């Protein structure tokens with residue numbers, strides 16, 4: 001699991017370690033203006049309940065930092081303040097409790113201002129994230145956006161921090177184009193060992209966003225690149241989190257404590273069986289009952305939900321526990337590779353849970 005991960009420096013955003021041997025973390029960003037403070041708090045808490053481990057909030061004025069001051073004690077995840085163009089907002093945000101600040105040092109003011117931000121971040125132990133996007137690259141300097149141009153743009157900002165002896169840096173280089181995002185992150189990671197935040201910018205929504213993000217983020221993770229991720233999805237940011245989690249699990253970057261294998265069903269499935277509904281119910285019930293236990297045990301529980309007795313028993317036997325459809329609404333129940341008994345579909349979830357309780361000593 002995760003053996004090929006590139007070694008990066010570790011930084012701490014509040015309680016969250018990013019880089020080094022820390023698990024690849026999941027980030028999101030609020031979509032509510034920070035001035036709607038109660039709504040922002042509610043959204044952050046919902047994101048965190050779903051699994052976000054750091055939430056970015058945009059601040060567009062020094063006054064917005066007063067909202068941040070109310071938000072930080074009301075949430076449990078560290079907050080990254082997203083600031084552009086005005087170094088005073090970044091200082092106010094760090095002063096208000098931001099655990100991390102996202103700025104591009106080259107566009108937030110003169111050198112004196114940048115030095116003041118660095119001093120504030122250093123004093124409070126807040127790392128600085130540099131974020132370069134294909135859409136925001138300075139076209140006067142980089143008329144054509146290429147991976148090299150994206151990296152050169154990021155390096156301009158990195159060097160400003162390095163010249164000020166500041167190394168608590170996280171870098172994100174994103175494009176809406178998959179190949180460009182991958183190439184730019186590969187190039188940057190060959191030049192510096194700062195932790196990288198990866199994702200695809202403007203990935204859109206729905207299936208298209210899921211697939212594109214999975215390809216870009218998954219590819220980089222499998223190459224060992226990526227210390228923290230965000231799936232940028234148009235719409236409710238809470239929808240991003242399960243997608244991010246699944247990408248991390250699929251790439252082997254985070255353990256899946258419960259893994260449900262379900263067949264697609266086919267003409268061999270008895271029509272009286274509803275495998276899709278059953279798979280969802282099993283996923284929900286088994287995850288709720290055993291995820292915490294498996295996390296404690298540090299291993300994955302494999303459960304199979306299969307449609308027929310042609311291919312079903314083999315898969316169900318290979319899992320820790322499983323179900324394979326037969327006929328007339330009945331299913332075979334398996335545990336530890338052995339057939340246990342025949343159960344009705346309506347009793348299948350309860351019976352499966354009981355068998356897992358026995359085998360896991362729960």
Ligand code: SF4
Pocket residue numbers: 263264265266267268269306307308309310311312
């Ligand atoms: S397990 Fe059986 S029902 Fe499911 S896809 Fe395979 S052959 Fe079809």
